Amino acid sequence: xxxxxxxxxxxxxxxxxxxxxxxxxxxxxxxxxxxxxxxxxxxxxxxxxxxxxxxxxxxxxxxxxxxxxxxxxxxxxxxxxxxxxxxxxxxxxxxxxxxxxxxxxxxxxxx
Numbered sequence: 001x002x003x004x005x006x007x008x009x010x011x012x013x014x015x016x017x018x019x020x021x022x023x024x025x026x027x028x029x030x031x032x033x034x035x036x037x038x039x040x041x042x043x044x045x046x047x048x049x050x051x052x053x054x055x056x057x058x059x060x061x062x063x064x065x066x067x068x069x070x071x072x073x074x075x076x077x078x079x080x081x082x083x084x085x086x087x088x089x090x091x092x093x094x095x096x097x098x099x100x101x102x103x104x105x106x107x108x109x110x111x
Contacts, residue, residue: 001021001035001038002021004035005021005035005038005039005040006019006040009039009040011040016040018042018043018044019040019041019042019043020040020041020043020046021038021039021040021041022038022039022040022041022046023037023038024037024038024039024074024075024078025037025071025074025075026053026057026074028053028054028057029053029056029057029060029067029070029071029074030067030071041078045078045081048081048082049077049081052073052074052077053074056070056073056074057070
């Protein structure tokens with residue numbers, strides 16, 4: 001399945017080690033294991049928000065936020081990362097952590 005995900009997002013084979021396959025919406029917040037909810041996330045992007053999912057889960061569990069708010073926060077963090085916090089580095093070809101991914105198939109998830 002990883003291969004299909006990388007193909008869908010047009011990540012070249014030599015760049016795939018810079019990415020991890022992740023749930024767009026985490027299971028802990030109501031996401032699922034369907035193919036449409038899996039995407040390649042650049043490791044540098046994932047690193048800058050490493051505690052976000054746990055914090056949102058705890059806030060949701062404790063009734064401090066709604067599920068809709070948690071999912072909206074995840075969507076914003078994943079689609080609009082703070083570029084000022086990403087370390088400079090030698091990234092594969094043109095695929096820096098901020099290279100936009102083709103997201104058309106995620107449209108049904110982006111409510």
